[in-house]
Amino acid sequence: MERDKNFVLGIYDDEDVLLNAVTQIRQNGVKIHEVYSPYPVHGLEHNLGYRRSRLPIAAFLFGLLGTTLALTMQFYMMKFDWPMIIGGKDHAAFPDFIPVTFELTVLLAAFGMVGVFMVSSNLKPWGQPRIFDIRSTDDKHVMAIDLVNNSHLERERIVEVLKASGATEVNNKSFE
């Protein structure tokens, strides 16, 4: 997918203004690329119309992988590779395997979830996160609107909509 290069940024001071602005701008037919805020804003993802995160599905699948790996490993080791009698139990003593299975399930679910999150939010080690406005890590909410996806609108029209929605500044941002 070709990455969009030219953006219009709306800078907001207040989260309530931002929340209303998001709704209002979307109603005007402008597609919002992303909103960056210094802290979680309650209800923002709802107003942006985001679909529910699929992260729990990834967590479940990684957990399942952990369970499978743990049980396979233990059954293989204890039953086939090097059978040992421990505490007079059968080689494949299923209850004994539960603690390790539990731990590996939790470990893989947690790591998998973090990994998937990192990759999907472009925080992977080889990724280059785009910084739209450094103040979004301090005290400003930054709304990015890309011009490619909104090619049906004039740039002036987007600026107008942003200003009308309560943006304190409207800037341009281009990436190489």
Added chain:
Amino acid sequence: MAHQTNYNLDQRFDFTAATKKAIFIVGGIGAVLLILGIIFAAMGGDHGHGDDAGHAFHWTQRLFANLWINNVYFVGIAIIGVFFFAIQYAAQAGWSAGLLRIMLSLGYWLPIGAVLMIVSFFVVNHDIFHWTHAYLFDINDPHYDKIIDGKGAYFYWPMEKGSFPIFYVVRMVAFLGLWLFFFNKLRTLSYGEDLKSTGHNWFAIRKWSAIFLVVFAVTSSISAWDWVMSIDTHWFSTLFGWYVFSSWFVAGLSAMTLIAIFLRERGYLTMVNENHIHDMGKFVFAFSIFWTYLWFSQFLLIYYANIPEEAVYFVERLESDIYSPWLFANLIFNFVLPFFVLMTRDSKRHSIFLKVVCTLIIVGHWIDHFMMVQPGTLGHNGGVGFMEIGMFLVFGAAMTFVVLTGLAKHNLVAKNNPMLEESYHHHI
């Protein structure tokens, strides 16, 4: 987001004749099954010879075991209502403000349950509690039991071992009395708050809640040892108190969730929306896993160490044709089903899933209690039959009736609770 905040705070639950009739029908079916079970047992029950203690099995023993299972189970659910109410105040929780009266209402079973418990202890006596036999403590008797003699003071102190179990009875009366006292205190404060024109009792309730939680932490564990673990007098488990508590807790949470859903479906408690139900669902989900954790911790250590005096508890259950299916049913009802069904967000927000799972959990934890009591008292003469199902339905219907009657007496919402506003805006 705009929230509707003009809720009817003076609403009361109307315990309609139709609902009462439904409860009576369930109770009636239970009574019929119970009587059928008694008839079958009385006709064919005397064949069980050669009990461990050497005396013949009598069908009343099975009746008493059932009485005890349901006593412990339903008193547990009742006190969990009060416990969960106290937790809300101690944790300064705001989300649950609309559900407080449901929690409190479970406590209405306590007075009846307490009386039943104390009376039935004297009825079931020798049939359930092996340690009540005087000969165990007589060194000249062939049945003298050194281990039980060593534990005797825990039941009989300061009186002579084998006489009247004064310490045990005092504990039972004191614990039930304390629970009743705190239930009454919290109830009076909470309902008294409704009558105030200004202000609230929040701080007073929090104070009494905190005291109750300390008391309950100790009494819940000891009551589990007394009422349940002492059945298998030789055997002990250090986490048994929490295990029984967790069983009560999940069952109580399921009961509260079911009442909340029931009320919402009838148009009450409009401020309780799917977000609050979702949180109740999370509690049921989380504490189902907590129960499993305790159940399995108890099992794994005993299984792994394989010390005969400990392992006998699970040998009785796993090696028996009567009990081993129920041991697995217990895990399926109380772990596998809630774990997989309540895992997703949607299933906790749509009441149909919760209704099914919570009902199954209430049955499942009855099975858990059945597995705690019957193998140690009835042995191979036990099992799940008409008597078990009947008695469970009778107790269940009776408790539902008492709880709903209690709920109908006062406002459904603690209207002066300072946390109500927070509860309206609860969004997850």
